[in-house]
Amino acid sequence: MKYYCLCFVLLMLPASLWAEEPHVFAHRGASGYLPEHSLPAKAMAYAQGADFLEQDVVLTKDNVPLVLHDTHLDGITDVARRFPDRKRKDGRYYAIDFTLDEIKQLNATQRFSRKTGKPVYAERFPLDGYTYQLHTLEEEIRFIQGLNMSTGQNVGLFTEVKKPSFHQAEGRDIAKAVFDVLNRYGYGADKKSACWIQCFELNTLKRFRNEFGWKGNLMMIFSGGKPGPDGSDYDALATAAGLKQLSETVDGVFPNLPRVVTWDKSGQAECSEFTEAAHAAGLRVVTGVVRRDDLPKHCPSVAALHEALFNQAGVDDVCTDFPDLSVEWLKTQQAD
Template sequence: MKTIIGFFVLLLLAGCTTAPKSHFTRIAHRGASGHVPEHTLVGAAMAHTFGVDYIEADLVLTKDDRLIVMHDLELDTTTDVAKVFPGRKRADGRYYAIDFTLDEIKRLRAVERFDPQTGKRIFPDRFPDDARGFSVPSFDEFVTLVKSLNRTRGMKTGIYPEIKKPEFHQREGKDITKAVIEAVRKHGYEEKPSEIYIQCFEPSALKRLRNEFQTKIPLVQLLGENSWKESSADYDAMKTDAGLKAIAEYAQGFGPSLGTLRTNPTLFPRAKAAGLVVHPFTHRADQRPFGFTNEAYLRMIRESGADGVFSDFAEMF
């Protein structure tokens, strides 16, 4: 009940504002992931037709040092890797992208996200599992598609790559932070900073981009919870005024979860007061807060003080 009341109080307070409306940035979370399997070229193309501002691309490295668009370090939550390569799992039972070459990953079929332990789909009512033709794209393929659609459609849709778990990659002997900045520079984004953000949960990676690599690309510090074990960073410290001020020294943006609207209702305005743009994650029309209509949920997000949002259904904004 407290959760419902908290959300409605926020909605009522937001409705009292008289500030002029500014552009609300729509970020296609893992492509059009509410409609087709996440992080596929079909999903990226569909998101582009929705007219979104940015399309997200989570990035991990393969065994042969190729960047692929994949949310997890493991392949077994969104592909059929266990069927194609049944003997390639690690001692923990998982199939890691870093243990496979790009050519091997190209043999896999991308599917809707599922629990590898139970086989149950995370979103049962989304795209059917018997569909064929989806594969895991390389980052080069993803960028080429977005830039080609921009040219043919006369648009400037941006990309929003996330560097996934640099600490893990470092333990495996790979420098994913360097790989990402080299890739985006190869594709010309250093000269087009309005068409890209780079995000990461690990502040050390973002600080390297700003200081070691001297990038002018806008950076976004993602906010996890310490209980998530996302990295060695102290996310509780980031939520303080001092923490937000420290983030603003190396990043332009801040990416908390939408859940912080309930647990830390002053976080968004305090982040903006520190000079950060706020892009929370993740709106899902099929996972609304209890008691909310779709229209009320959309309104709450738009009027929360956020500058934009990551959404599986970005066309709704």
């Protein structure tokens, strides 16, 4: 009981964090430098000054919330070598088909192509440089809260509920499983709770607010193209009317980058009206992902990307693979 009470006190963010200053959301940790979602990547992002660390969450066979970007284990672990007979008809290995004990036997690395075996980002941390064990949402929470305790800071969670419709089709309720863990560790009591829940499926966010009684912050993620698995029409929700509708449930939006800004062939930024419409609806806007090694088409530099996002498009926050670059750019702006 003493542990939970202490954690609950630590989770109360200083009011200044919820003022107008920008936040840096570390995308899968400092994933530009270390393997995504590894605890070292989270520690590095923490040390680089990120305000929030992201957790993508899926379920294991025994219903444990696991920090993993995909529902698949291949492409980031050696599951095909260790469990060659456990793939589905589509040739993929799904986390939901493995118990946590089995998953803990796997070696995880930097993300790699299943076809070539080569890293997705060739200049990032090498595949043979370090292997790690996948971990649970609860383990990551304890890790972050431990850092908060030892440093006196209060870095928050940025938790994405991955593919709720897929899990529902498998007979699982990932939303409830994630909520139970977060609630047990004191998150979601109010808007100052150091946690954002994010999802591509609006119905899941509505469940958090209305069914589970989540009083913390919720964020709708926008994809491009076709509607989401639950029927979420991203194009319609990106209109002024759609954003106003969203504001009845969520506190922020995470649009895919082209909805906010694009660049012409000369390298000039061209901003949409999305941010203005979102602000008019009372919504906070975070976007990205900032990748030094994968800039948007025609964007000339990381600095130009930050300049366009904050000073031209007017977004509130940034999601980044390179937290240090975003933190440093924002410090430079404040100094000016």
